[in-house]
Amino acid sequence: MKTSTPLKLFYFSQGLGLVYFWISLAIPYLMYRGFSSVEAFSLMAMYQFMGVFMEYPTGVVGDRFGYRRTLFLANSLNALAMVILAQTGPSWVYAVGLIVLALGVGFSSGNNQGLLKTVSSNPRRDTANLTALAEFVIFLSSITGAWIGVISFELALYISAAAMFSSNIPLLFVPSDTNLRAKTKTLTVIIKDG
Numbered sequence: 181m182k183t184s185t186p187l188k189l190f191y192f193s194q195g196l197g198l199v200y201f202w203i204s205l206a207i208p209y210l211m212y213r214g215f216s217s218v219e220a221f222s223l224m225a226m227y228q229f230m231g232v233f234m235e236y237p238t239g240v241v242g243d244r245f246g247y248r249r250t251l252f253l254a255n256s257l258n259a260l261a262m263v264i265l266a267q268t269g270p271s272w273v274y275a276v277g278l279i280v281l282a283l284g285v286g287f288s289s290g291n292n293q294g295l296l297k298t299v300s301s302n303p304r305r306d307t308a309n310l311t312a313l314a315e316f317v318i319f320l321s322s323i324t325g326a327w328i329g330v331i332s333f334e335l336a337l338y339i340s341a342a343a344m345f346s347s348n349i350p351l352l353f354v355p356s357d358t359n360l361r362a363k364t365k366t367l368t369v370i371i372k373d374g
Contacts, residue, residue: 186299186354187306191313193350194292197255198317199343201325201336202262202281209265209333210274219271227278234286242291246357247298250291255347257284262341266334298357 202209210220242250261281267273293307300306321340328336 184299184301187296189350189354190296190299191310193251193255193347193354194310195313195317196343196347196350197251197258197288198314198321199340200318200321201328201340202265203318204322204325205329205333205336208329209337212333213268213274215271215274223274223278226275227282230279230282231285231289234282235289238283238286239290241287242294247291247295248351248354248357250287251295251351252348254284254287254291255344255351257281257287259341259345260284262337262344266337266341295354295357299354 206224207217207220210223211217215223238250238254241253257280261277261284264277264280265274267277292310296306296310297303325336325340328339
């Protein structure tokens, strides 16, 4: 079965957005920046907590303002987080970077599925393909990130940032889904339901 062009662009965007070297470098990088192992794991726990906390509000934004727009925001925030994390600074800089990353990941989570449904003729099959793509890219990113990290942690983070921001380019050519606003509840009702 032939894959549509918007679906191919969506997959390409998702693949670039998942060049996530941070996944293999997080703890070693934070320890390289002077954090103890307890502090590094505590920061990562804070990041995970923020990710869970941000899941609902970021989904509401996508439902209300469009999945494609929200994915632009997600990709940009993820890239910004990598740039922030690559900087030398006090501990609060890394906390801010992880908060920005949690926001970006939150905006991506679920909204990518929403956009997929707007460009797919077979959402079940294409969701399985997206999951396989995500697992493959994250697997390769983990290995590649570790190799690049041997050369320079910062370089790995900057390459991730470039790939994540570049994932916005294919999204420009995916049809807009802004007609969702008419189908969604008002923001007040959504907040009340939440």
